[in-house]
Amino acid sequence: MKATTKIFIVITLCFSFAGIVKADVGPMSRQTAFYFQQNGQPITQQVEFTVKCYGTSAMGSESKLLKISEASETCQSYGCKFNTTNLFEVYRQNTKYCDLEGGVNGQKFSVNKFVGNNLSGLNCHRADFNISTGDKYYKKTPAYKSCYNAVLKEYYPSWNGDENGNLGNFICHQSLVEVPQNECAGYGYITINNICYKFTNETYACIAEKDRKMKLCDQYLEDVTSKLAKDSNGYPFEQICEVNVPVSISSTNNQEAPNIQPTTQNQTPTEQPQTPTEQPSKNIFIRIIDFFRCSFLKIFGKSC
Structure with a gap:
């Protein structure tokens, strides 16, 4: 009877956490192109920059503003692209705004809330495919x-x-x-x-x-596998984004360059090495398995 009761408790826990597991997913994978500009003109020099994002916890009623993510990159060309998964949107966090600090030609600059409030200045669209079969991706x-x-x-x-x-x-x-x-x-x-x-x-x-x-x-169907932007593991980014970053410094010593517009589907600016961060959502199932393993052991008088 005691064993039956313990098993019933574990089954109840499984159903109790089922809804949590279903909703407990991380942000979509995302690649973002950065367009640094001064007076509306592209900055063609190397730009080193750091992004810091601030927000609140999505768990409970805690409203204290905290730094929830940070990343540093070096932009070698106009429209440089980086893996920004878990930068602008973070697992179990509500992003309020992001600040950017950087330097070009030895001159420092900063842009507060460069993606607007609640990421309103981040222009994103879903990856351009409708069907996937194995490692192939197709567009209708x-x-x-x-x-x-x-x-x-x-x-x-x-x-x-x-x-x-x-x-x-x-x-x-x-x-x-x-x-x-x-x-x-x-x-x-x-x-x-x-x-x-x-x-x-x-x-x-x-x-x-x-x-x-x-x-x-x-x-x-159109095979678009080779056209999709992918992470270091070969998986297409779920979102493709771009952001204009207006820089205010005395001079960037730019060489003459055309007034390049943000990248369209037919333009492919030089990509920078991507350093994706592992999504916390990929570990959720490991945490759930550990939780239930511990629950079983404790119910039967064992330690984890």
Whole structure:
């Protein structure tokens, strides 16, 4: 009886922490391009700089402002790119603002709140891919979307074309056979409007044909694997960002240079070596496993 009670306690703990584990995720991986400018003109000299970000804890009601992250880099060219994962957004922290200090040609400068309040001055977009399979990344083209939507319309005639809407009735379900509710268990059964149905050979054949037609649409996907910015482990950054940094010093002794605009998809300024910081979210599962291992040991009178 005692052992049963202990096991029940552990199971209860598992369910109690399930919601926490689900929500306990770190920030998205991010690459940021820095555009240092003076009087609206690019600074082409080497810039050494340090970013310090301040914020509050996201856990509880603590509102004390603390330094939550810091990183130093050297920008060798205009539009230099760095891995800024866990710099602007930090695990379990709310970023309020970031300050930047730096130097160019021996002259120091500082820019307070250079990304605005609550990162409002940081311009970001999601990485430009829709589908990933293994180490390949693909973008949906208009031809792919047209093909895919045509198949959906064929098998869901009442679908209104809204990608986020209800698909409606599935024609393959027309061959389902109604069975008693007590038989509705395991693979090959489905419940629709509280009625149990069994899949027939005709149902399986219909679904297989639909999947085959969907697969044919893959030929229209664009392979963008080589175009994506990746971290040192070869994984694409989830967010691509850029920020303009206005510098105020007496002179940067710039050589003549064109008025370069922030990088677009077709421009590739020189990248700097990236030194990504391991995301705390990748360790959350190790901490959870250690917690439950300790819980088991303590329940049975052992030490961790």
